[in-house]
Amino acid sequence: MNIHSYIMARTVDNSKLEGIKQNAIKLIVEKGYGGASISNIAKKAKVAEGYLYRFYKSKEELVSDLLNSKISEIADNLEESIQKSDSFAKIIELLVHGIFEMAEKSSNDIKFLYVMMNDYSFSISSTIKDRIALLCKELNEKGKSLSQIEETISDEEIYMFLVIYPIQFINLRFKKFFGNSKWTNSDIERVIAICNKSLKSN
């Protein structure tokens, strides 16, 4: 095997794996975990049923990995937002925009996150949970040291507003609970404003 074919193989491979992942997410969102059969996922990803088992040893592992990887994206987003900013307001802005971008780019991803995070049968790996908790703590401390967030705010509340609130908002829109689906820039600004108002010291 020469370099060329090696690169080809890798390319083909990754696109196939990516197809599996995306269709798994899509089907789980649409039909739930039980409704997303391996057979359907494979069919939509144009891959043989058995192929999937080269990467994951079970359906559960596939979904678990997917959940952890998508949550990690949120954590990455959080981390970057912290690193890139010097004020608490800036962090919120970056983070919330980041989450909305994720929703814009792939609505299924954010729906998937929404569905899977709010569940007792699947759970996020404790490593990632710890990472997120730590980032919330760091953010909280930073905000307080800058006197930009209220003293009484807990790490948990940081998480509630910066992670849960945007995800819930976006999915409420997807579900058209209050009629309007999707969102405008002013909706995003509004979410940012709410977070600011709720957390910041006055």
Add this chain to the structure above:
Amino acid sequence: MNIHSYIMARTVDNSKLEGIKQNAIKLIVEKGYGGASISNIAKKAKVAEGYLYRFYKSKEELVSDLLNSKISEIADNLEESIQKSDSFAKIIELLVHGIFEMAEKSSNDIKFLYVMMNDYSFSISSTIKDRIALLCKELNEKGKSLSQIEETISDEEIYMFLVIYPIQFINLRFKKFFGNSKWTNSDIERVIAICNKSLKSN
């Protein structure tokens, strides 16, 4: 047949249906919709598998009814809170306490609500959705007429804070995401304070 046995019969009957409902909720929370098999539900409820079909014509109907009935409890709670109060702060207080009480009385119910509301494969009946939207609107108008909530607040945001936030908070605790499970009275007061701060005019 005397009165006693009559009452017994009725009691036994209702307790069977109640057992089905509660064990369905419990199993769905623990294992998800797919993981909660009719066979398991029946076994735990100490009832024959087929018996369940006297009340519901399918598993889906059972779960749908359960979801709608639990959501209705929240709506009832909301409605009562509005009726019993004369200030916006009082409404929030009653409502949030009501939700925590529900969680206290039956943690599975609030977990079930959390799991099922955050899902794309099951949905709340539009009647109940409309009812809740209307109550949020009413509440918003009332709050604004009393100048107790900010002018920019939407009905949707009322819903986000008064319904979503408490449910998310409670389940975050159940999941021990930030270490501590359960909650104290001061946690409840804190949730109320957050809602007030976030919504009220200043």
Add this chain to the structure above:
Amino acid sequence: MNIHSYIMARTVDNSKLEGIKQNAIKLIVEKGYGGASISNIAKKAKVAEGYLYRFYKSKEELVSDLLNSKISEIADNLEESIQKSDSFAKIIELLVHGIFEMAEKSSNDIKFLYVMMNDYSFSISSTIKDRIALLCKELNEKGKSLSQIEETISDEEIYMFLVIYPIQFINLRFKKFFGNSKWTNSDIERVIAICNKSLKSN
């Protein structure tokens, strides 16, 4: 209990049993043996499910009895036709008319007979089978002694023409295999003519 109520009871009783029988026949014809559930039969007969088991110890027994009783009607018809006639042609005429009348009076009965006779999972009691065979033999002998049927005709052929042929013809019509459903008097005459032509000596 006085005579009046006794008669009443019997009357009610028989009508209920009759309802069970007729609805069983109807449902079996429409949906097959498996599709005719005791629950459905009872519902249509306006009787409790368990009531049926006062008369028959199983669903199979019910259907078996029904089959034998309807076959017996054919046998009775055959017997009467023989007794009432002095020529072979007259017998055929009476018998065929009798079968068409049965179909006219209750299409379900003749359909039921058609469905159940052509089956390997249910069978006619050997007593009735013997009775019919005997009647065919008697008829054959009578026809031959009168030199009205061909010498080579067997008892079996008598049965094929006098019982099977009319039943098959009627049901072919019910099924509209050749377009036309139901029949006219001339269709009946035609069946009689065919039987005569096929069996009689020339």
Add this chain to the structure above:
Amino acid sequence: MNIHSYIMARTVDNSKLEGIKQNAIKLIVEKGYGGASISNIAKKAKVAEGYLYRFYKSKEELVSDLLNSKISEIADNLEESIQKSDSFAKIIELLVHGIFEMAEKSSNDIKFLYVMMNDYSFSISSTIKDRIALLCKELNEKGKSLSQIEETISDEEIYMFLVIYPIQFINLRFKKFFGNSKWTNSDIERVIAICNKSLKSN
């Protein structure tokens, strides 16, 4: 993979599907549609239960296909008999022999046909029904143009004698209604003679 194993693979494969078909037919004949469970069919065919669903999307489809395919054999038989013959008597001879051969080769097939054709819950595809009706018409016209069958004979009567009569006769024998099971060559000749006598002009 060599040619031999290739052939083997194909053989095994077809034999599995064939096993499913034959055992389905056998069990339906023995126990009726409801009594022939997928589980039993699969067990007898030495195949996993689920395997069946690679070929048919439901039990009903399996049985429907089987019925239509067996009826088609009769239609093929009819068609060939017409094509190969120049006289009406020859057609009858070929056709009746063909049906008896089918019964000889696989008694279950003819029993299955007998059971399923005489039923109101399953029905032959209208395409095949039309084809048979057309063949009967063709046969009738041919016979009449040759002055070999009576003017009054209808297409329906052609069907009654050439298709129904032999099938009914064979199954009457299988059921030993008149004692004797199976048949001899002279029985076959007798069926042919009856058909001729009944239909032909004199």
Add this chain to the structure above:
DNA sequence: TATGAATGAGCCTTCATTCAT
């Protein structure tokens, strides 16, 4: 007598998973 609640075996079907090719 008559009911219908309650049972549980068994049905059809789906689907995660394995493995020979």
Add this chain to the structure above:
DNA sequence: GATGAATGAAGGCTCATTCAT
């Protein structure tokens, strides 16, 4: 690597039958 035939456990659901009332 990649396929998809084949498996069989388990799922939802139906239904004949029993029995307390």
